[in-house]
Amino acid sequence: MTKISSQVKPLGNRLRGKLARTIAPPSPVAPPSPVAPAAGGRFGPISSAVIAVPDDVMRDIERTSLNRLCTTSDWEAHGPLSQVMNELNDSVCIHRKSWEYALCILGLRQLGEYGETSKAIAVGAGYERPLFHYANEIQLMVATDLYDNPDHEGQPAMLTSPETFAPFEYREDHLNVLRMSGDQLDFPDCEFDFAFCLSSIEHFGSRETQRKSLAEMRRVLKPGGIAAIATELILNDGTHDEYYTYAELEEMFLKAPGFELVGGDLDLRIQQSLLDYPVELDRHRNTNASPHITLYTEGCLITSVMLFLRRTVD
Numbered sequence: 001m002t003k004i005s006s007q008v009k010p011l012g013n014r015l016r017g018k019l020a021r022t023i024a025p026p027s028p029v030a031p032p033s034p035v036a037p038a039a040g041g042r043f044g045p046i047s048s049a050v051i052a053v054p055d056d057v058m059r060d061i062e063r064t065s066l067n068r069l070c071t072t073s074d075w076e077a078h079g080p081l082s083q084v085m086n087e088l089n090d091s092v093c094i095h096r097k098s099w100e101y102a103l104c105i106l107g108l109r110q111l112g113e114y115g116e117t118s119k120a121i122a123v124g125a126g127y128e129r130p131l132f133h134y135a136n137e138i139q140l141m142v143a144t145d146l147y148d149n150p151d152h153e154g155q156p157a158m159l160t161s162p163e164t165f166a167p168f169e170y171r172e173d174h175l176n177v178l179r180m181s182g183d184q185l186d187f188p189d190c191e192f193d194f195a196f197c198l199s200s201i202e203h204f205g206s207r208e209t210q211r212k213s214l215a216e217m218r219r220v221l222k223p224g225g226i227a228a229i230a231t232e233l234i235l236n237d238g239t240h241d242e243y244y245t246y247a248e249l250e251e252m253f254l255k256a257p258g259f260e261l262v263g264g265d266l267d268l269r270i271q272q273s274l275l276d277y278p279v280e281l282d283r284h285r286n287t288n289a290s291p292h293i294t295l296y297t298e299g300c301l302i303t304s305v306m307l308f309l310r311r312t313v314d
C-alpha cells in the first residue's frame with residue numbers, strides 16, 4: 001500500500017482565497033435548446049445526442065453547466081475559464097487541453113470545499129498543468145501514471161525530475177509522482193478529497209479496465225468527493241475502441257455505480273463550424289493549428305467532454 005507523506009511545508013502566499021461553493025442541480029437531463037440536433041455533413045451524420053448550434057446563436061448562449069463539450073465560446077475574453085488559463089500560465093492558442101485543465105480547476109472550485117488540508121489524486125496524469133497548480137493549493141497532490149513513454153505525455157522523467165516539467169514555480173514537496181496503473185490504485189479507501197483523470201481513461205485498455213479504473217477512483221475518494229473526468233466523445237456515427245459514443249459515455253460514466261453527475265445537466269451543444277471544420281489528423285500538416293477542438297480521425301469526429309462525478313454515500 002502506498003504511503004503518502006503529510007510532511008509538507010506550511011502554505012506559501014500562493015494559496016488562493018476561499019473556494020466558491022456554488023453547486024448546480026444534479027439531474028443529468030439534456031438542457032432545452034432552441035436548435036435542432038445536427039443533421040450531419042462531410043464527416044457523416046452527427047449523433048442525435050449532440051446539438052449543433054449556429055455560431056452566431058452560440059455567441060449569445062450562456063452555458064452554466066460544468067458538464068459540457070469543448071467549444072470556442074469558452075475562450076471568452078476575461079471569462080472564468082480564460083482567467084484560470086491565465087493562472088495556469090497556459091498558451092493563448094485555442095486548444096482543448098487548455099480547456100480541460102481550466103474547466104477541471106474551475107469546476108472543482110465551484111463544487112468542492114478544497115483547501116490547504118486537502119489531498120488529491122490524478123490518474124493517467126502525465127505532466128499536466130493542474131498537478132503543479134494543486135501543489136500550490138493543497139496539502140498533497142499525488143500524480144499517477146504508467147510513466148513508460150518517453151515520446152508522449154507519460155514521460156518517465158516525471159518520476160525523478162517533475163520540476164523540469166513545471167510551467168511555473170510550485171511547492172515541490174506537495175507533489176508526489178508515482179508509477180501506478182489507473183485500474184489498480186495502491187491507496188487505502190477514502191484517502192482523497194478529489195480526483196481527476198484528463199483525457200486518459202480511454203487509453204487504459206478495454207472498457208472493463210476503464211470501468212475498473214473508475215471504480216478505483218471511487219474507492220479512494222472520500223464519500224462526497226468529486227472525480228473530474230475528461231474524455232473523448234464521438235460526435236458523428238463513428239465507433240472506436242477508445243473514444244466514446246454517447247451511449248457508451250452514458251453507460252460508463254453517467255450510470256456508474258456509486259457516482260452522481262453534479263454541476264449541471266450534460267450540455268452537448270457545440271457550434272456548427274467546429275463540426276464542419278475539425279482538425280483532420282490524417283490530412284492536415286499542422287495538427288496543432290488553432291482552434292484545436294474537434295478532431296477527425298479513423299472515421300470519428302471527436303472532441304473533449306468534461307464530467308464531474310460525485311461519490312455518493314454508501
Ligand SMILES: C[S@@+](CC[C@H](N)C(=O)[O-])C[C@H]1O[C@@H](n2cnc3c(N)ncnc32)[C@H](O)[C@@H]1O
Nearest residue numbers: 124125126128145146153154181182198200204
Ligand atoms: C493522452 S495522455 C494524457 C495525460 C494528461 N492527463 C494530460 O492531460 O496531459 C494519456 C496518459 O495516460 C497514461 N496511461 C495510459 N495507460 C495507463 C494506465 N493503464 N494507467 C495509468 N496511466 C495510463 C499515459 O502514460 C499518458 O500519460
